[in-house]
Amino acid sequence: MEKCILVTGGAGLVGNAVRRRLESQGRKVVAIDLAERTRDGAPLTFCDLGDIHRLHAIATDNAIDGIVHCGAHSGPMVARDNPYSMVQVNVVGTANMLELARVHKVRRMVFCSSTSAYGDTPEGLVPEDVPLRPTSVYGGSKAASEALLWTYWRQFGVDALAIRLSWVYGPGRTTDCIIRTMIEDALAGRPTRMPFGQDFHRQFIHVEDAVSALLLALDAGEMPRRIYTVTGETYATLGEISEVVKRVLPQADIALQPGPDPVDDVHRRFDITAAKRDLGYAPQFDLETGIRSYAGWLAARTA
Numbered sequence: 001m002e003k004c005i006l007v008t009g010g011a012g013l014v015g016n017a018v019r020r021r022l023e024s025q026g027r028k029v030v031a032i033d034l035a036e037r038t039r040d041g042a043p044l045t046f047c048d049l050g051d052i053h054r055l056h057a058i059a060t061d062n063a064i065d066g067i068v069h070c071g072a073h074s075g076p077m078v079a080r081d082n083p084y085s086m087v088q089v090n091v092v093g094t095a096n097m098l099e100l101a102r103v104h105k106v107r108r109m110v111f112c113s114s115t116s117a118y119g120d121t122p123e124g125l126v127p128e129d130v131p132l133r134p135t136s137v138y139g140g141s142k143a144a145s146e147a148l149l150w151t152y153w154r155q156f157g158v159d160a161l162a163i164r165l166s167w168v169y170g171p172g173r174t175t176d177c178i179i180r181t182m183i184e185d186a187l188a189g190r191p192t193r194m195p196f197g198q199d200f201h202r203q204f205i206h207v208e209d210a211v212s213a214l215l216l217a218l219d220a221g222e223m224p225r226r227i228y229t230v231t232g233e234t235y236a237t238l239g240e241i242s243e244v245v246k247r248v249l250p251q252a253d254i255a256l257q258p259g260p261d262p263v264d265d266v267h268r269r270f271d272i273t274a275a276k277r278d279l280g281y282a283p284q285f286d287l288e289t290g291i292r293s294y295a296g297w298l299a300a301r302t303a
């Protein structure tokens with residue numbers, strides 16, 4: 001049987017882009033989600049991350065060689081009032097993937113963790129091994145999933161890696177995203193006004209760079225560590241990001257007030273040296289390139 005890669009969250013921003021990249025490499029993919037098709041019409045296999053029996057059946061019917069686990073409640077803004085569901089989907093869902101990897105002897109599993117696992121970070125460059133102090137149940141669900149991943153590796157030798165992604169933007173994002181809001185407002189001739197953010201840093205990564213990091217992790221040989229932080233190497237304030245949007249779309253009318261995002265962590269610059277060194281990761285999208293191509297994609301959809 002031809003080996004295949006299981007991609008979870010196949011209808012989502014990252015999972016769909018991972019599926020597309022793998023298929024463009026001629027690889028066999030089984031992509032699962034709660035939807036039966038992606039937004040561009042590609043077929044998906046319907047499966048809840050909590051349905052361990054169905055997951056085992058899918059793994060038995062397909063020679064699963066690798067897993068890229070992107071399915072989740074994908075941010076603190078999702079299921080905000082339902083922490084139980086956050087734990088079920090994110091922690092139990094990841095535990096189920098680790099079980100699949102253990103029982104079906106999967107070569108490599110890659111888990112989409114998040115920089116939300118850090119919570120507010122200390123001054124200076126932030127390496128992977130600072131203590132995790134998440135401030136949301138979402139961040140806690142990622143930290144807890146990483147602990148399970150680590151212990152499945154230590155106790156059972158399950159070869160899983162966690163990639164802590166920073167804020168992902170680009171074609172296909174459906175949850176809140178300030179970059180998309182700024183672009184969509186500019187395209188619609190609406191002003192963008194925000195009561196915070198002018199001096200607040202956020203480290204974005206373009207979805208295609210996120211995919212590259214995940215697939216480098218999927219295909220890498222033996223790894224010296226389990227956990228890598230991956231950003232687009234963009235450490236910019238929302239005010240600076242708004243200036244990039246204005247360069248791309250000169251009609252943009254954006255005004256932000258100073259101060260932090262009240263529902264986000266304060267993150268210092270993340271150190272991505274380990275991902276560069278061990279995975280060969282090199283982001284291809286600086287903010288202007290990424291925002292320009294995202295604006296083109298959004299404009300084509302609204303035309």
Ligand SMILES: NC(=O)c1ccc[n+]([C@@H]2O[C@H](COP(=O)([O-])OP(=O)(O)OC[C@H]3O[C@@H](n4cnc5c(N)ncnc54)[C@H](O)[C@@H]3O)[C@@H](O)[C@H]2O)c1
Pocket residue numbers: 008009010011012013014015032033034035047048049050069070071072073074075089112113114115164165166167168169173174175
């Ligand atoms: N988007 C970001 O900024 C960001 C940043 C850091 C980490 N991450 C992580 O990356 C991963 C992918 O994020 P994304 O932006 O593609 O999210 P997304 O919301 O676009 O996609 C997540 C997908 O998971 C699916 N899903 C949710 N619950 C499910 C369930 N019970 N069973 C099966 N499928 C289910 C959803 O239907 C959705 O298609 C997530 O783990 C997320 O936490 C995302």
